[in-house]
Amino acid sequence: MPEQQEISLSILKKRWLKFKTLKRGYYSFVLLVILYILSWFLPLLVNNRALVLSYEDEMYFPIISGYYAGSEFGQDVPGETIYRELQATWESENSENWVIMPIYPYSPFEDITVAGNKMYDPPSNTHWLGTDNTGRDVFARLCYAFNISISFALVLTILNYIIGVIIGGSMGYFGGRFDLFFQRIIEIWSSLPMLFVIIIISSIIRPSFFLLIFIYTIVNWIGMTYLMRAEFYREKSKDYVAAALSMGQTNFKVMFKHILPNAMVPIITFFPFAIVGGISALVSLDYLGFGMPPPTPSWGQMLDVGLQNITKAWMVFAPISALFSTLIMVVFIGEAVREAFDPKVYSRLR
């Protein structure tokens, strides 16, 4: 028997190989994953604190240890050291001391209270995408907001999926009264006007990242239950489930070891679109002003400020293009995933 035939690929592996051949989706996926991983190291890449600093033969790591008053390094400023200026001064003095700054030496929170920052500074070599109405660097805020948006969407989607799979799966698997009871609860729950509920809650409590996720999860878990209920309902009557039960497998194992792998198609194909939904949800809440608390960098808030200052084009274009390109990449991924899961090889939407 030839060696090749011995290795069998699982269906998911085959789909992954097909996904890799769909260049647009695959490259979007790779790019987004790389950007998202990089975004976790943003404090090292985009920050106004020095990475390493040598002052009078002593090493300092402000990026880790945090606040140093300017006077500590012989700088005549009130409050924290301005490392960019320190670097410029020491370089022009040819001094023994040196500073290594991050690649992009501006922080998303640094506004006009820091000397040298101006409001509505148009894009330039120093501020790549200019500054906003409080003198904060738009590019730095854009990068940090990317991390927050994607993290928000990921955590939200995964939480929704966990709850949706457990409740929807149990509804389909156990059926009977349990199913009936949760169907009615879901019907009542889904008829609440959720945007208003969120607006009311966030006008009472100051929302944070996890509170927003919590609120959105309470609303959004329903979507997955419909799909999972149908999948489990269909799969549970198949003979392989009866076989697993007849050999003494527990309900839990049957649900998650036998049925769930066969019910993955809606989970995976909906994932990118759920991410799109999550990002848009946060942007719209931030835009309306009920989202993350103010100094947090967010695309929605940037969009809001940009529209108030519509003559400053960079303030509008930056968040819009960031949002647009992120969403379109996620949609490309979703499209490729759909095609990778399509059993018909030649049906193409390209």
Next chain:
Amino acid sequence: MSKNTLVDVKNLSVHFPVHGGIFSKRVATVKAVDGINFSIDRKQIVGMVGESGCGKTTVGRAMINILRHVAPDVEIGGSIEYHFGDEVVDFARLSSSEVRKYRSRVQMIFQDPYASLNPRMTVAQIISEPLQLHTNMTNKEQTERVGWLLDKVGLQPEQARRYPHEFSGGQRQRVGIARALATNPDLIICDEPVSALDVSIQAQVINLMMDLQDEFDVSYLFIAHDLSVVEHISDKIAVMYLGDMAEYGNAQDVYHQPRHPYSKALLSAVPLPDPSRKNRKRIVLEGDVPTPLNKPSGCAFRTRCPIAQPACAESKPEFKEQAKDHFVACPIVE
């Protein structure tokens, strides 16, 4: 009841309530199985035949206690007493958690080899699952056992890493047989194991099952609707009609001297490759099988029976031993 009895089914009935209306009131009952009696000895093959919808599969699923999974409100009456060594266990009474530790003793082979194997698991994972549940084998021992079992059912041990969709129907059914044999069960319920296969493959699979029965000392409850297949394999034959047992006895007796009019009709429909018997009388039954929702009074078969009498509508015929080990539910032919 002899000492050799493995399972004794007494007065087994399986009723599915039907609900309707706004308040889900019980409006009817499907009497899928309505009081049947039979027993299976150790190392015995009992064939069970009947038309579609007569309750054969339901009997099999009741005997392995998985009916409640699909229909939680099913009503199971009577008893299914298994004799495992000195223990007597009634599967009709046990809950699904109590029955778990006896699961390794009774296994099942399913009709559709395409649906009975999980498409996301390799053959090795499928066959080793009962081993993980019921034995303390290490991974290496499991792999060895899986290879050995695959060899026994006529597959190559190297094929263990493949997925079910890479096999043909006959090969898949062999995988199903290997899975059922994995824990050395006492009884295997074969729910029409060859109906979904080609005729040429059917013969191979049946011969394989007979060889394995010898080797593993296992009993079969062989459910089928093809009497010639059942006659070939069985020691005893049970004929079912609409949830009732019409006739039960030794295979030779039932096949060659059927007593119940339904068995006679069923047997006359078996195609025989024997020109000397081409003039045999073909009994054609009139009408359709009545619905189990609303069974005829008295004898369920009387609406289609060629020898029915007015008395048949009055009371259910007694399932009586008319000759030695030959039970018939028809007082007229006695």
